[in-house]
Amino acid sequence: MELRHLGRSGLAVSRLGLGTMTWGQDTPPEDAAAMLVAFVEAGGNFVDTADVYGDGDSERVLGRLLREVVRRDDLVIATKAAIRPDGSYDGSRRHLLAALDSSLDRLGLDHVDLWQLHAYDPVTPLEETLAALDEAVASGRTRYVGVSNFAGWQLAKAAAWQRAWPGRAPIVSTQMEYSLLHREIEREVLPAAEDAEVGVLPWSPLGRGVLTGKYRTGIPADSRAATTRYAEFVRPYLGEQSRLIVESVSTAAEGLGVSPLAVALSWVRDRPGVVAPIVGPRTPAQLTAILATEQVTLPEEIRDALDDISDV
Numbered sequence: 285m286e287l288r289h290l291g292r293s294g295l296a297v298s299r300l301g302l303g304t305m306t307w308g309q310d311t312p313p314e315d316a317a318a319m320l321v322a323f324v325e326a327g328g329n330f331v332d333t334a335d336v337y338g339d340g341d342s343e344r345v346l347g348r349l350l351r352e353v354v355r356r357d358d359l360v361i362a363t364k365a366a367i368r369p370d371g372s373y374d375g376s377r378r379h380l381l382a383a384l385d386s387s388l389d390r391l392g393l394d395h396v397d398l399w400q401l402h403a404y405d406p407v408t409p410l411e412e413t414l415a416a417l418d419e420a421v422a423s424g425r426t427r428y429v430g431v432s433n434f435a436g437w438q439l440a441k442a443a444a445w446q447r448a449w450p451g452r453a454p455i456v457s458t459q460m461e462y463s464l465l466h467r468e469i470e471r472e473v474l475p476a477a478e479d480a481e482v483g484v485l486p487w488s489p490l491g492r493g494v495l496t497g498k499y500r501t502g503i504p505a506d507s508r509a510a511t512t513r514y515a516e517f518v519r520p521y522l523g524e525q526s527r528l529i530v531e532s533v534s535t536a537a538e539g540l541g542v543s544p545l546a547v548a549l550s551w552v553r554d555r556p557g558v559v560a561p562i563v564g565p566r567t568p569a570q571l572t573a574i575l576a577t578e579q580v581t582l583p584e585e586i587r588d589a590l591d592d593i594s595d596v
Contacts, residue, residue: 285299285326285327285328285578287299287329288483288560289483290398290430290456290457290483290560291430291454291455291456291457291481291482291483291559292454292481292482293428293454293456293483295397295427295428295456297329297330297360297559298328298330298560299559299560300328300330300553300560300561300563300574300575300578301328301331301332301362301485301560301562301563302319302320302323302328302330302331302562302563303332303563303564304332304333304342304345304564305333305334305337305338306338306342306564307341307342307345307346308337308338308341308342308344309338309341309342310566311566311567313345313348315566315567315568316345316346316349317349317353318568319565319567319568320354321354322568322571322572323571323575324359326575328575329358329359329360330359330360330362330562331359331361331362332362332363332459332562333363333364334363334364334402335365335367335383335387335390335402336364336367336368336369336402339369340386343363343387343390344390346361346391347390347392347393350391350392350393356393361396361397361398362397362398362399362400362430363396363399363400364399364400364401364402364432364459365379365380365383365384365387365399365400365401365402366379366380366383366402366403366405367402373403373404373406374405375401375403375407375410375412375413376405376408376413377412377413377415377416377419380401380413380416380417380420381416381419381420384399384420384425384426385425394424394425395425395426396425396426396427397428398426398427398428398457399420399425399428399429399430400429400430400432401417401429401430401431402432402433403432403433403434404431404433404434404435404438410442410445411445414442414445414446414452417429417453418451418452420453421453428456428457429453429454429455429456430455430456430457430458430459430482430485431455432458432459432460432487433459434458434473435472435473436472436475436476437472437476439458439473439476439477439482440476440479440480442455443455443476443482455482456483457483457484458473458477458483458484459484459485459562460473460484460485460487461486462484462486462489462552462555462558462561463486463488463489463491463495463552464491464529464548464551464552464590464594465491465495465521465526466521467594469484474556478556478557483557483559483560484558484559485558485559485560485561485562486552486558486561486562487562487564488564489548489549489552489553489561489563490545490549490563491521491526491548492508492517492518492521493508493518494518494521494522494526494530495529495530495533495544495545495548496543496544496545496548497530497537497543499518499522499530500530500531509522529590530544532594533547533548533590536582536586536589540580540582540583540586542580543576546577547580547582549561549563550580550581550582551582551587551590554581554582
């Protein structure tokens with residue numbers, strides 16, 4: 285799998301990231317182990333988690349696998365902080381550094397490779413929040429820092445502040461939702477990231493699963509949309525506009541002899557500024573289908589057609 289540098293840094297990550305939000309909940313440890321092994325064998329090295337995923341269970345499962353199943357040195361481990369279990373945001377130095385220490389304890393590590401602010405806290409002064417990133421790097425608890433779910437102006441402000449004084453830890457990445465069904469980041473976030481030389485890590489690159497085509501004829505019983513936990517997460521992408529885009533993806537897939545998943549994922553993977561889409565398969569079979577897209581590159585005319593139909 286191709287490696288790409290994360291922003292203006294020397295950190296090289298696989299051009300596909302493995303998300304672990306369901307680990308310890310919908311994905312049992314044995315399936316997580318099978319997926320991690322398959323991902324590494326395919327050349328993947330970038331694994332993303334967060335302190336709030338499964339109330340810490342995602343980090344616990346990943347930590348156990350790093351001790352028992354794969355070599356930690358073969359992976360780039362990323363985690364996040366700034367969201368409390370109740371869903372509120374907390375970018376204070378007190379919360380962030382305590383959260384990082386707790387993440388390291390659950391992971392069984394002395395450092396992570398990338399530590400990200402999971403959300404923008406509008407109450408805590410940004411300079412305090414960013415000072416916590418500096419301390420985390422200076423203390424060796426993380427090698428690089430990034431942000432997630434920041435608006436364009438928030439990303440630009442944070443990146444500029446970190447560059448303004450020697451010794452501050454630069455922002456190397458921003459993690460945002462991005463897919464053929466969600467292109468809003470192209471208006472402000474992508475230009476801000478390009479200007480600041482920050483790498484983009486799209487989450488939900490398959491449109492919350494809708495772009496795979498699984499919902500074309502209804503809601504499958506084993507899908508996320510059929511669960512109480514995720515139904516509202518998927519619902520916004522089940523409307524008429526989304527249906528038209530999904531049908532276009534499916535038509536392109538039929539013409540190329542590949543899956544709709546392959547078309548949707550390769551589209552976002554090869555967008556300007558994108559470093560590594562983060563996929564979140566719940567099962568080994570889903571990951572197998574994802575890894576099979578690695579050799580797919582969309583012809584320019586199909587890419588242009590998808591750009592047109594999804595430009596809303």
